[in-house]
Amino acid sequence: MRWLRSVVALVAVSLASCGSSGGGPPPGALLTSDQFLTIAHRGGGGENPEETLFAFKRALENGADVLDLDVHATSDGVLVAMHDDTVDRTTNGTGAIKDMTFAELRTLDAGYDFTPDGGATYPYRGMGLVVPTLDEIFEAFPDVPYVIEIKQDSPPIVDAFVKTCREHGVVDQIVGAAFNEDVIKELREAAPAMKTSMSLPEVAQFLALTSDTEATYTPPAKFLQVPPTYGRISVLTPDFIARAARFELKVHAWTINDPEQMADLIDLGVDGIETDYPTRLRALLAARASSSP
Numbered sequence: 001m002r003w004l005r006s007v008v009a010l011v012a013v014s015l016a017s018c019g020s021s022g023g024g025p026p027p028g029a030l031l032t033s034d035q036f037l038t039i040a041h042r043g044g045g046g047e048n049p050e051e052t053l054f055a056f057k058r059a060l061e062n063g064a065d066v067l068d069l070d071v072h073a074t075s076d077g078v079l080v081a082m083h084d085d086t087v088d089r090t091t092n093g094t095g096a097i098k099d100m101t102f103a104e105l106r107t108l109d110a111g112y113d114f115t116p117d118g119g120a121t122y123p124y125r126g127m128g129l130v131v132p133t134l135d136e137i138f139e140a141f142p143d144v145p146y147v148i149e150i151k152q153d154s155p156p157i158v159d160a161f162v163k164t165c166r167e168h169g170v171v172d173q174i175v176g177a178a179f180n181e182d183v184i185k186e187l188r189e190a191a192p193a194m195k196t197s198m199s200l201p202e203v204a205q206f207l208a209l210t211s212d213t214e215a216t217y218t219p220p221a222k223f224l225q226v227p228p229t230y231g232r233i234s235v236l237t238p239d240f241i242a243r244a245a246r247f248e249l250k251v252h253a254w255t256i257n258d259p260e261q262m263a264d265l266i267d268l269g270v271d272g273i274e275t276d277y278p279t280r281l282r283a284l285l286a287a288r289a290s291s292s293p
Contacts, residue, residue: 027145027173030065031195032222032250037272038281039147040064041255042083046276049114050090051081052129053140060144063282068147068274071134073157078102079134079164085151089113091131098152105131134161138168146170147197147225147252147274149177150187158183162191175223188220197223197252207235209243217247225252225274228265241269259284 025033040059047062048055051069059067069081075098087093087100091108110131111124150161165171171194178184181199188196198206198221206224209217224244228236236253244251253265254274262273262284275281 027143027170028195031145031173031175035065036266036285037065037145037252038063038278038285039066039068039252039254039272039274040278041068041274041276043067043069044276044278045083046257047116047279049111049124049129050276051083051132052110053132053136054111054124054129056137056141059278060141062279064278066145066147066272067137067141068149069137070149070151071157071161072097072152073155073160074098074100074102074105076101077160078105079157079160080105080131081134081137082131083151087131092125098155102133134164135168138164138170142168142170144173146174147177148174149179150183151178153178153180153183156183156186158186158190162187162194165191165194175225177223177225184221195223196221197225203235206243207233207240214243214246219247219249222248223250223252225254227254228256228261236265236268236270238268245269256281263288 024030042050043052043055044059044064045051045055048058056067070083071079072082072085073079080097082090082097084090086096087105087108090113091110092112093108097105108131109125109129111127111129112122114124115122150158165174171191175195175197176187177197178187179200181201184196184199187194202220203224203226206219226235241251250271252272252274253270256262256265256273256275257277257280259280262281265273273281
């Protein structure tokens with residue numbers, strides 16, 4: 001365990017050197033480029049404690065192009081990264097984030113429940129991993145593209161989110177997301193320059209298009225971030241990909257962790273894959289590249 005303590009201790013020292021690998025397009029341009037994107041869902045939460053600075057750093061080191069994260073606010077208005085609205089699943093605490101002060105949240109162990117082997121071991125417990133603020137993430141990784149979902153809708157946090165993004169100069173390198181249609185509309189009004197994905201109702205409208213209604217349709221966003229299926233509905237089909245291409249929309253598939261399914265979706269023509277295991281996707285891409293003529 002001593003080696004792990006050393007690794008975690010070095011994170012704060014080395015974070016400033018992390019970011020885009022250089023030599024490629026700027027972060028904002030990368031999101032809309034033709035490059036296939038490896039998107040580290042929750043920072044690659046299958047490989048390291050999700051949505052921690054440690055996980056984000058490791059995901060980038062392992063070849064992720066984009067960091068995916070989710071945003072909530074504490075009771076005293078600090079924006080933090082966590083998928084759930086409570087701390088129960090990933091930390092040694094309990095309760096809703098919006099009911100906790102930041103000081104209370106910061107006492108929790110963000111690596112407490114991460115296990116790489118089905119509960120046999122919990123290697124990151126007591127290693128000092130904490131729930132990071134959005135400020136800390138942008139400071140650590142200023143030159144990285146992001147997919148950021150605004151999870152909290154009450155009390156609203158859109159204005160605080162946009163303010164933070166502007167203060168760090170990262171508005172153009174973010175795809176803002178929200179399942180809630182009201183939240184995504186509020187985000188577009190507050191930050192017209194920010195790229196956004198479609199909300200759930202907007203995706204449903206896109207799926208329901210016909211050849212007649214398509215002629216008068218104007219997409220509300222440039223990104224479709226969708227699962228392969230939703231209930232009994234097949235979402236990612238050749239027709240869906242072709243229609244997205246006609247509207248010049250980027251399609252990101254989530255959350256794909258099986259290499260065979262990754263390969264199928266790449267062949268189908270998606271523009272990126274959100275995965276909890278970015279190293280699996282990078283290995284697949286490398287293998288395909290080495291075997292191509």
